[in-house]
Structure formats: structure tokens, C-alpha cells
Amino acid sequence: MPTHVVVDSPCGPLTLVAEGDALTGLYMDYQRHRPADATFGAPSAGAEIFDRAEAQLKEYFAGQRRDFDLPLAFAGTPFQRTVWSALLELPFGETTSYGELAQLLGRPSAARAVGLANGKNPISIIVPCHRVIGSTGSLTGYGGGLERKRYLLDFERRPTPREAAPAPV
Numbered sequence: 001m002p003t004h005v006v007v008d009s010p011c012g013p014l015t016l017v018a019e020g021d022a023l024t025g026l027y028m029d030y031q032r033h034r035p036a037d038a039t040f041g042a043p044s045a046g047a048e049i050f051d052r053a054e055a056q057l058k059e060y061f062a063g064q065r066r067d068f069d070l071p072l073a074f075a076g077t078p079f080q081r082t083v084w085s086a087l088l089e090l091p092f093g094e095t096t097s098y099g100e101l102a103q104l105l106g107r108p109s110a111a112r113a114v115g116l117a118n119g120k121n122p123i124s125i126i127v128p129c130h131r132v133i134g135s136t137g138s139l140t141g142y143g144g145g146l147e148r149k150r151y152l153l154d155f156e157r158r159p160t161p162r163e164a165a166p167a168p169v
Contacts, residue, residue, distance in 0.1 A: 003044030022073035028144040066092035083117035
């Protein structure tokens with residue numbers, strides 16, 4: 001049975017959904033393809049997976065974490081799961097295009113299918129679908145809204161406190 005919790009973030013409230021010990025969803029308010037709230041199960045504050053996810057999200061938004069270390073479980077088609085797994089390999093602060101991701105998957109003519117799968121990513125931010133942009137560098141659709149995509153990309157491009165510090169003389 002799924003359970004959920006809502007946590008605050010700079011992107012607004014995030015609904016974390018889990019089944020057992022694995023995170024199965026991270027949804028923003030008003031997210032396109034967001035399942036009905038009734039499918040999230042009962043609220044479950046204090047579950048270890050939620051505590052870990054919330055702590056890692058806080059570290060991410062504080063500029064102290066670039067990668068997440070959480071057990072994830074994807075529910076989707078085999079192709080969608082392949083795309084979502086590939087998203088986990090996209091480095092922090094970098095972007096790729098839908099076409100480049102399709103090439104990486106060995107499906108060079110599947111850019112549109114990659115885009116559709118990307119848009120249905122059930123674990124946003126942690127599975128960084130925001131790092132996929134149009135072939136011209138444009139910010140194309142994002143399930144959480146283009147303002148949030150722009151925020152996340154700008155956030156990841158800014159220097160961390162350590163990188164921003166002046167070099168010792």
C-alpha cells in the first residue's frame with residue numbers, strides 16, 4: 001500500500017509517495033500527469049524513506065548535495081523506465097536534449113518518445129527530468145511548469161559556496 005507525506009521546498013510543496021522502503025513518487029503541486037491524491041495512500045509521517053528523502057532534498061536545495069542516494073521504484077512501461085534510469089546519469093548542473101538522450105539510449109529516432117516519457121517522470125527533481133531541454137537550448141515543456149524548470153536549472157548552475165569562495169592568495 002502506498003503512503004505519502006508533503007514536504008516544503010523552494011519549488012513549493014512536494015508530495016513524496018512510497019511503497020515499502022522505496023520512493024515511488026515526488027510530485028509538485030499542479031504538476032501535469034500528477035496522479036489523483038487518493039492514489040497516494042495514507043499520510044505516513046516518520047517513515048524512514050520519507051525522512052531520508054526530505055533530508056536529502058534539504059541538502060540539495062542548500063547546495064550541499066548533487067546526487068541522491070535513495071531506493072527508487074518506477075511504475076511505467078519498459079521504455080519509460082529506461083528513460084527514467086538514463087535521467088539518473090545526467091550530471092548535476094548539465095543539460096542534454098531529448099534527441100541526445102534518444103541517441104544515448106540507442107534509439108536516435110525516438111526523441112519525441114523520450115520527451116513523452118520524460119514528461120511522465122513520477123519522481124521529479126530526484127530523477128532530474130528538468131535537465132532535458134530542446135535541441136536549440138530552449139526550455140521546452142516541464143510537468144512542474146517552465147518557471148520551476150528554469151528555477152532548478154538556474155539553481156544547479158550557480159556556484160556552490162565552496163566554488164564561489166575566492167582563491168587563497
